[in-house]
Amino acid sequence: MEMPKVDAAIVARKPAIVAALQGVLPHDAVIFDEAAVRVYECDALTAYRCPPLAAVLPRTTAEVAAVLRICSQMGVPVVPRGSGTSLAGGALPTADCVVLGVARLNDVLETDYDNRFIRVQSGRTNLSVTGAVESDGFFYAPDPSSQLACAIAGNIAMNSGGAHCLKYGVTTNNLLGVTLVLMDGTVLEIGGAHLDAPGLDLLGVICGSEGQLGVVTEATLRILPKPEGARPVLMGFDSNEVAGECVSDIIRAGILPVAIEFMDRPCIEATEAFAKAGYPMCEALLIVExxxxxxxxxxxxxxxxxxxxxxxxxxxRQSQSDEESKKIWLGRKSAFGAMGQINDYMCLDGTIPVSSLPYVLRRIGEMSREYGLDVANVFHAGDGNMHPLILFDANKPGDLELCEAFGADILKLCVEVGGCLTGEHGVGIEKRDLMKVQFAPEDMEAQLWVKDVFDPKWLLNPAKVFPLDVTASRRAG
Amino acid sequence: MKPANEMELAEAIRAANGPLRIVGGGTRAIGRMPAGEVLETAGFSGISLYEPGALTIVAGAGTPLADIEAELAKGGQRLSFEVPDMRGLLGRSGASTIGGVVACNASGPRRIQAGACRDSLIGVRFVDGAGAVIKNGGRVMKNVTGYDLVKLMAGAQGTLGVLTEVSFKVLPRPEVEATLIRDGLDPAAAVVAMSKALGSPFEVTGAGYIGGQVRLRIEGMAGSVAYRQTALAKLLGPGWGLAEAGQSADLWAEIRDVAPFVGKPGAVWRISVKPSDMPGLLALLGDTQTFCDWGGGLIWALVPEEGDAMAGVLRAYLNALGGHATLVRASEAMLAEVPVFHPEPAAVAALTAGLRAKFDPRGVLNHGLME
Structure with a gap:
C-alpha cells in the first residue's frame, strides 16, 4: 500500500512542534519518545504500520482546538484516532503526522430519558454508552462487533453498523448532534437533542467522513427503550440459493427481524470445530432473531x-430458553476467532443487493479456487452486507499480496452487481485505491469539494479514502 | 424547460445564463419564490427497480409520489417516513414528486420512530450547478463508501443539484394500527404521557398533542398491536380511549398534513425542540393556535400576520434553548422581511456557503431559496 512521501521538513521541526503542543497540553498528554509513539503505529489493520511524529491525548474540546490550531499553523497533518479498532487503516499514521487520540475524552455529559438521548465525549466506548443507560431500560442501538473497545468517535467517522441495523439503522440514523472541531481550531455545534437541524444536513456528511472533515469531541446519541425480549431461530439449508430465497420470503412476508445472519459451509465448519455450538453441517445457515x-x-x-x-x-431449531439462544449466537459470535485459529485472515466488508447473493457466493467460490486461498463467508443477510474472510499465511512471502488481490476482486464483484466496496468498516487505506471502481471522476470530485470546504489545507487524515493520485494536487507537501 | 434525460439537463444547466427555478410537483414550495426560468423534473419519471425482498426501490426524481406509494402497496410495503401532504396548507394543487419529497426532507409523524426521509434515502443521482452528473450512495442500505452526499442532498431544496434519481430503503406495511387517546391534558401532563409511552418498549410510532388530546399510535401484526395497546394503556393509567383502523389513520393524517391550519389566515411556523421544552414554548406562544407532533418535539403554530410574526422572540428563545423554527407559510410581504429558514451560527453558515459555492458556483440553482 502506497503512502504519501514523508515531508522531511516537518520531521526536522519535531522539537518545535512538540514544544508547541506541550505549551497547550499537560506534559503527560504529549507523547513523542520514539519507543512510546510505537503504540500508535497501527490500528486493527495490522499489516500496515508507521510510527507517527508524535501523539497527543487531549482531555477537553478546548485542548483539541488548541492542538489543531497549532498543527494547522505549523502545517502538520493530523490523524484522529478513536480506539484504534479500524479494520480499514483509518487511523494509520504517517511519519510526519500528529496522532490525535480521543481516549481521554470519555465522560458521559448528560443522560435524558424523557427526551431519549445521551450526550457523551467521543472517546467513550460504544458498549459503555449502553452500559450507562441499560440499568434504566435503555440502550444505544448500533453494535459493531468491536463494541467493547471501539470509540464513538470512530463509529461516527466510519458510520459503523452492526448486526442489528436492519431494524435500528446504522450510526448516522442514531446520531443527533456533534461538537466538531475544524482543523483551524473553530468549534462548531451541529444538531442537538432536537431533531433535524435546519439548513444543509452537515451532520449527515460529517458522519462517515473518516475523520477528514473535523474532530468530533462530543456526540448526542439517540437511546432506545430495550425490547422486552428477543429470541433467535437457527435454520440450515442445503444450498446458498435456498437460504437466500428464504431471507427474501421472510422480508416479503412483512416481518422485520432485528437480525438475519448468514454463514456458509466453510464458516460453519470452522466455527463448529472451534466453538462447538452444535451447528448442523450444511451449505448455508441462517440465524434469524x-x-x-x-x-x-x-x-x-x-x-x-x-x-x-x-x-x-x-x-x-427455535430457541426455547436463554441458554439455547446463547448457544445459537455463540458460533456466529466466535466466527472470526475460529478463522483466526486456522490462519491469518483478511476480513472484507462489501455490500451487495440481497438478490445477487447466490451468484456472488458462487463467483467467490470460483475465485477462491483460482487464487488457491480459502474463503469463508459471514454475512448480515437482511441488508446485504458481506464479510468474506480470506485465509492466508502472513509468513509466506507473497501471500498477503495474493490475498489483497483476491479481496480486491471480490469487492469489484460487489460493485459490479450493484453493491459497494464497504458497508460498515470504511475505506481508510484498505479500499482507497478501489474507489475508482465505484466512482467516476465527477462523483469523487464532488466528495473532495466537501473536504476542501471543511479542511482547505487538507491536513486532516489526508492520505485516506481517496486514491493518492486523485488528491495529490490538494494535499500539502 | 423540461429535460428528458441527464444529458439534456446538464446541457440546460450549463447553458443557463441566469437563475433556474427547479420544480417537481410544486406542491411543497416554501419560502421566497426563487427567480428564474422554470426547470421541470417531470422528464425523470418512472420506477426503475423495486425489489420487495431487498426492501429497495429506485425511481426517477420526477416520479409522482402516488405512483411510488401504489407500487409499494402492491408489495405490502411503504416509505416509512410518512410523507406529509402540504397541498392544503400551502394552497397548492398538482401531484407531489419523489424528488420534491427528498429536496424538502419531508417527514411526518413516524419520523420519531422510523427516521426522516434522509434516513430512508440510500442513493441519489443529480446534476450540479456546473452541469456535472454526479452519483452517490446506491441501491444497498449499508454503504459507507466515500462521503455521504445522499444526506447532504436531502433537504437541500434543490440548491446543490437537480435530483434525477433517488433510491430508498422501504419497510413492511403493518397489518393493523391503533391509537390510544386521552383528552383534557395540559401541555406538561401531555409531554409526560408521551415521554412515558416513547420510553416504553411498546414501539410507539406516533405521539401527538392536539386540542388538549394526546394521541399515541401503535402499528404492526394484529396480535402484537393488541398486546401493546393493552400494555401501554396499563402503563399510562386510566382514562385512555382507543381509535382503530381508518379512524386511527384519520387522526394521523390530520397531524401529518397540518389540517387544523388549512384555509386559516396567518403565518405558519414549524418548530423543532426537544420534547420537554414544548410546554415552555407553548407558554411563550401564548394564545397562538398550536398543535404538536413527535412526542412534543415538533410544534406547529399559526401566528397572526403582524410585525415579524413573532420571528424575533421565537428565534431568540430557541437559540438559547437549542432548536429551530421554519416559517412554512406567510404572505409575500412577511417573506420579504423574515428569513424562512432558521439563521445559522456564523461558523456553520460559512461551511454552508462554502458548499454552495462548490456545488453551484454560479448560483443558478434555486438561488437564495434557503437564505
Whole structure:
C-alpha cells in the first residue's frame, strides 16, 4: 500500500512542534519518545504500520482546538484516532503526522430519558454508552462487533453498523448532534437533542467522513427503550440459493427481524470445530432473531418457521430458553476467532443487493479456487452486507499480496452487481485505491469539494479514502 | 424547460445564463419564490427497480409520489417516513414528486420512530450547478463508501443539484394500527404521557398533542398491536380511549398534513425542540393556535400576520434553548422581511456557503431559496 512521501521538513521541526503542543497540553498528554509513539503505529489493520511524529491525548474540546490550531499553523497533518479498532487503516499514521487520540475524552455529559438521548465525549466506548443507560431500560442501538473497545468517535467517522441495523439503522440514523472541531481550531455545534437541524444536513456528511472533515469531541446519541425480549431461530439449508430465497420470503412476508445472519459451509465448519455450538453441517445457515414480548415473538416466529419449512430446511431449531439462544449466537459470535485459529485472515466488508447473493457466493467460490486461498463467508443477510474472510499465511512471502488481490476482486464483484466496496468498516487505506471502481471522476470530485470546504489545507487524515493520485494536487507537501 | 434525460439537463444547466427555478410537483414550495426560468423534473419519471425482498426501490426524481406509494402497496410495503401532504396548507394543487419529497426532507409523524426521509434515502443521482452528473450512495442500505452526499442532498431544496434519481430503503406495511387517546391534558401532563409511552418498549410510532388530546399510535401484526395497546394503556393509567383502523389513520393524517391550519389566515411556523421544552414554548406562544407532533418535539403554530410574526422572540428563545423554527407559510410581504429558514451560527453558515459555492458556483440553482 502506497503512502504519501514523508515531508522531511516537518520531521526536522519535531522539537518545535512538540514544544508547541506541550505549551497547550499537560506534559503527560504529549507523547513523542520514539519507543512510546510505537503504540500508535497501527490500528486493527495490522499489516500496515508507521510510527507517527508524535501523539497527543487531549482531555477537553478546548485542548483539541488548541492542538489543531497549532498543527494547522505549523502545517502538520493530523490523524484522529478513536480506539484504534479500524479494520480499514483509518487511523494509520504517517511519519510526519500528529496522532490525535480521543481516549481521554470519555465522560458521559448528560443522560435524558424523557427526551431519549445521551450526550457523551467521543472517546467513550460504544458498549459503555449502553452500559450507562441499560440499568434504566435503555440502550444505544448500533453494535459493531468491536463494541467493547471501539470509540464513538470512530463509529461516527466510519458510520459503523452492526448486526442489528436492519431494524435500528446504522450510526448516522442514531446520531443527533456533534461538537466538531475544524482543523483551524473553530468549534462548531451541529444538531442537538432536537431533531433535524435546519439548513444543509452537515451532520449527515460529517458522519462517515473518516475523520477528514473535523474532530468530533462530543456526540448526542439517540437511546432506545430495550425490547422486552428477543429470541433467535437457527435454520440450515442445503444450498446458498435456498437460504437466500428464504431471507427474501421472510422480508416479503412483512416481518422485520432485528437480525438475519448468514454463514456458509466453510464458516460453519470452522466455527463448529472451534466453538462447538452444535451447528448442523450444511451449505448455508441462517440465524434469524426477532424481538418483543413472549407473545409477539411467538407470533413472528410462527410465521418465520412456516416460511422456512417451505424451503425444506435440513435443520430448523427455535430457541426455547436463554441458554439455547446463547448457544445459537455463540458460533456466529466466535466466527472470526475460529478463522483466526486456522490462519491469518483478511476480513472484507462489501455490500451487495440481497438478490445477487447466490451468484456472488458462487463467483467467490470460483475465485477462491483460482487464487488457491480459502474463503469463508459471514454475512448480515437482511441488508446485504458481506464479510468474506480470506485465509492466508502472513509468513509466506507473497501471500498477503495474493490475498489483497483476491479481496480486491471480490469487492469489484460487489460493485459490479450493484453493491459497494464497504458497508460498515470504511475505506481508510484498505479500499482507497478501489474507489475508482465505484466512482467516476465527477462523483469523487464532488466528495473532495466537501473536504476542501471543511479542511482547505487538507491536513486532516489526508492520505485516506481517496486514491493518492486523485488528491495529490490538494494535499500539502 | 423540461429535460428528458441527464444529458439534456446538464446541457440546460450549463447553458443557463441566469437563475433556474427547479420544480417537481410544486406542491411543497416554501419560502421566497426563487427567480428564474422554470426547470421541470417531470422528464425523470418512472420506477426503475423495486425489489420487495431487498426492501429497495429506485425511481426517477420526477416520479409522482402516488405512483411510488401504489407500487409499494402492491408489495405490502411503504416509505416509512410518512410523507406529509402540504397541498392544503400551502394552497397548492398538482401531484407531489419523489424528488420534491427528498429536496424538502419531508417527514411526518413516524419520523420519531422510523427516521426522516434522509434516513430512508440510500442513493441519489443529480446534476450540479456546473452541469456535472454526479452519483452517490446506491441501491444497498449499508454503504459507507466515500462521503455521504445522499444526506447532504436531502433537504437541500434543490440548491446543490437537480435530483434525477433517488433510491430508498422501504419497510413492511403493518397489518393493523391503533391509537390510544386521552383528552383534557395540559401541555406538561401531555409531554409526560408521551415521554412515558416513547420510553416504553411498546414501539410507539406516533405521539401527538392536539386540542388538549394526546394521541399515541401503535402499528404492526394484529396480535402484537393488541398486546401493546393493552400494555401501554396499563402503563399510562386510566382514562385512555382507543381509535382503530381508518379512524386511527384519520387522526394521523390530520397531524401529518397540518389540517387544523388549512384555509386559516396567518403565518405558519414549524418548530423543532426537544420534547420537554414544548410546554415552555407553548407558554411563550401564548394564545397562538398550536398543535404538536413527535412526542412534543415538533410544534406547529399559526401566528397572526403582524410585525415579524413573532420571528424575533421565537428565534431568540430557541437559540438559547437549542432548536429551530421554519416559517412554512406567510404572505409575500412577511417573506420579504423574515428569513424562512432558521439563521445559522456564523461558523456553520460559512461551511454552508462554502458548499454552495462548490456545488453551484454560479448560483443558478434555486438561488437564495434557503437564505
Amino acid at each position: 426477532v424481538e418483543g414480548s413472549a407473545a409477539e415473538i411467538d407470533e413472528q416466529l410462527a410465521l418465520i418457521m412456516e416460511i422456512a419449512q417451505r424451503h425444506n430446511p435440513v435443520e430448523l
